[in-house]
Amino acid sequence: MKKLVVKIGVFCCVLNMLSCNDFLAVTPDNVGTIDHAFRNRNEAENYLFSCYAYLQRAANLATDPAFTTSGELIYPNNLIDYLGFNRGGFNVLRGFQSAASPALNTWNGENGSYNFFRSIRLCNNLMDNIDKPIDLTEAEKRRWIAEAKFLKAYYHFYLMRMYGPIPLMKENLPINSTTEEVRVYRNSVDEVVEYIVELLEEAIPDLPESIQNINSELGRATKVIALGLKADVLMTAASPLFNGNPDYAQITDNTGKFLFSQVFDNEKWKIAADACLAAIQESEQLQLRLYTFVNPPNIGTLSDSLRTVLSIQNSVTERWDQNPEFIWPNAPSSGYQGFATPRLTALAVNNAWSNPGTFSAPISMQELFYSDKGVPINEDRTWDYGGRYSLKTAEAEDRFFVKEGYTTVKAHFGREARFYASLAFDGGVWFGNDVYNQENAYFVQARGTAAFAGPKDMVRLNITGYWPKKLVHYQSVYDDGFRQVEFHLPIIRLAGLYLWYAEALNEYYGPTNEEIFLYLDAVRERAGLEGVREAWTKYSRIPNKPNTKEGLRSIIHQERRIELCFEARAGWDLRRWKEMQEALSEPFQGWSIYQGQAENYYRPVTQFMPIFGLKDYLWPIKSYDLIQNPNLVQNPYW
Template identity: 60%
Template sequence: MKQYYKLLLLVGFLVSGASCKKYLDVTPDNTGTLEYAFRNRNEAENCLFTCYATLQQFYDPTSNIGFTTSSEIIYPNNLTNHPLNENGFNLIRGTQNSASPGVNWWDGENGGQALFRSIRRCNIMLENIDKPVDLSPSEKARWIAEVKFLKAYYHYYLCRLYGPVPLVKTNIDITASTEEVRVKRSPVDSVFNYCVQLLDEAIPDLPPVITNQAKELGRITQLTALSIKAEMLATQASPLFNGNPDYASMKNKDGQALFSSTVDPQKWKRAADACKAAIDACEANGLKLYTFVSPPTVGSLSDQLRNELTIQNAVTEKWDVNPELIWALNPTFPCQGYATPRLTPKSAVNIFSNPSTFAVPISTQELFYTTNGVPLTEDKNYDYADRFALKTAGDADKYYIAQGYTTINEHYGRETRFYANIAFDGSIWYGNGIYNQDQAYHVEARGSGSLAGPKDLNTLNITGYWPKKLANYLSVYDDGFQPIEYHLPLMRLAGLYLLYAETLNEANGPTSDVYNYIDKVRARAGLKGVLESWSTYSKNPAKPTTKEGLRDIIHRERRIELCFEAQSGWDLRRWKEIQNVLSTPLQGWNIYESEAGNYYRPHTVLTPVFGLKNYFWPVKDNDLIVNNNLVQTTYW
């Protein structure tokens, strides 16, 4: 009972009065709550899954700012109906504020979840795990390890959003003084170090992989913990947290500095070592880059389509047969219909299952390389100035662009990942119930000429580009609604390879291992290695031979390889590059026009609002009143 009152006391001081009242309203009256909850193994297991509960909420991309503020997706905010929570998408429109912060993971409001409450649940579990007498020692050790991982991950998630946050190592005792209850922020290095400590304690008692997949997929493994440890350390080493001068003045009220004032290069070495340990463990347990294998229902495929499906299915393949998947959550990705064009007249009727409203700006599609494996602006053989000129597709293009269809030069001669990630006017859409590659659907995005029917239905996609990668090719959106569900990866091996290349380059500069791990990912995409591609095709052939040049290449590789996977928004923040990305208007095509010459005119869809203060979230004003030991985030 004492522990239960600890929980209520801390809720009262860390969250607003309204949130506290809501929580108190659902408190059971019986006095044996904790005793009952841990009376035996089965009841304690329910508490374990309660610790997991908030983690499962991360499946929703609309509450993940790595997705909504990445500049990869624009969501229209002027629809008659609003089926999605738009708080996350609206943040780049300048809606963030300290009175009622959007996507508030501190208090659990406006699209977020109350992560401090989840941390307290983890503490309760750890404090009471010895009570069930029928819990075996091995199972108890595993549960403790899982909860320590969750506790570390919740702290880490808060730190990425808010920077310095209070560390809730144990629940506060009922006898604590008022001042002890009013917790303060901890320095960012203390937060990261504590999270890594928890993971180091957890890793030995976690199973390497899930063997009972029917019952346990989604639970934490050693490979998950090792990979997230690598990501944590890479984040700590990155410019946003490592000697960031913009936050050097942020201090607690007692004068304690919350950001280090100097850059520590050794943090990159520590991160690189963690990445290599995670990679070695993954490969030792059979993980490898995914390659598409045709099921019996699929006929013969061209090399182009087979390679495209390799890229697409690395994300959308079933998680129990995907050898690249390190970690995903139990809930499936809920927004396939938002990423799918309306390909038939029947699909236009399905405005709820096939809204088609995830729009990709021109700047995102221009990230992808040419077939030579270098950026459009760097390829000495590519006519970038003439990229918007019209061109009609011929037989050689038929597996990417419909024969006889007129689109622009920029849609030709691109790398495989471009065609696997993005659907555009004239592009082939393999799947949706048609598995003969010579009869595949193609997208018609221009005005009232679309197969989707009337203009007002067609133009819910406000740029003319869709994130094709987020749709399983076997899903059908027609007169019926038959999605093939998948679990969006939180970590996959290609991302870990590129993270290792990044940390190793930052620690030691260009080395053979850095090139090797980038080139593994590029080879799967059908591209030559970095050194060969730049020396042969780039206007800047020496670029990958310097740390700074290779850094730029690695950052772009991560943005391309992990596009639409809720990773780029986090990466751009930790690199301190998102302010530059969002300083340019996001554009699409002139979607209401039917003629190609009028349609292909860049049109500004959104002018983002992102200033220095937007790197970190504000703490809600009322929380600062409730707990006067908290300091507001700098610039808020």
């Protein structure tokens, strides 16, 4: 792994020296430089790693559109911050997006983002020149070409999710291309999907089944990763945003060509389901399975409930070479654990630079999780939804979730294990941080200004009273300093793949297909919940909900949002479902964090009203790019 990261790092430096503002710089770089890059196997391998460079950079959560614009987390907007944290993505939901200077602009790499068209150009260069090194074996050549095709597919897909119709870069234009030849048109979404799938199908046979040399090759493409990406592409293509979306039906380019599909095609769901199943079958051949926590030697007896919490938390934070659930992990480690951690000790309070705790989950995220019966809290007949904001003091039976004797709101009691694995809150138990006795674990004390104090010239705070606990390894320690156990956030893990498959089957067949419940209930079982039909029959005010396509769709969507929360998936899911406007229709609220008494602290305070309209489902192309290339058309409603 070190070898891969170092080589990618070198090429990242080289790429940073290049201009990021040239529109679709599709003509090749200096020919002499290319010849040098492919003079032997080692140089060619370096170039291959440069093709991976922007894939590695995309792992930065601060510039990930699906992480920052999902509404799962908000970020304080009035802080003095000397860490140089990029708030551009978070500020999109505050209304700071514009066509003049788009945030997270992957079209041309401005405003803290990365130029994915340049990444595609590098992949094309590699395929054009792969025959030059005479010391490269045929097996290596086939694999490297397959990796380049995989990466081309990924970069095209990333752009498609953001912009919809994009120009396909099947090959680099000749160096003597005319101005008009460089002024490319956008291809339709269906054409883009077809090309991405074609690339992946060409790549899959020549990709390795698994990585054999873990020390030097983790992070490179494999067959199961490519099958997972293919499933992702086809699920996106089948979903309402791109499958007969009436909001885009009449959008054409300046030749009159339609850029979006005109009618809904249900067969796209069958194609997506088949792709999901193929990825699942490959995963099974590799003996991948849902992760369950096994006590390491330094931890004694754990309650079943706490072990379930750690199974969920560690399904994301376990080492990627030891996690049987990971299909495709990010190669760089997640670098924001301190942003997701509350200050649990007196020393940590005065160490704000390493433990800012600024990733803030709004109250709406707390409301999303099920009750401990496995149904939505507003449907559970046994759960006091109307009184959820009244106060309750934790008893001995609550002690593994809420500190015994601590007073907090009733909403924090009687919730499913994924709630306690994913969110930290006032009074919530925090197992870990160098304390591994479940009877003596830390707990969060969020009320009042003392918990958020820091150096006078560096004021940082969590503005809602909820932290994304799921993004912190339980063995990471934040005290007078910090000892961080690194982990790699998954791009695709098996639970997400199961839920994709269940979703596609429901959309195509409806709830009569029994496989839906097989895979949906497998994910719920790991979380300690009964199956969907059993839970809704016993506890829900809408017991028939799983028996209709619409009802089961709602269940599957909520299940994905719960299971994959904070993993940079919801931002894409809510867009492809066309549910983002609904999800962001209410103000972002938190608790009255400066109040020291429970009765004053637990009063919702509005932080801001998110701004998300119909136009925001797709990113705007920068206005200047449209002037440079009049053959492009702007995205709808911008």
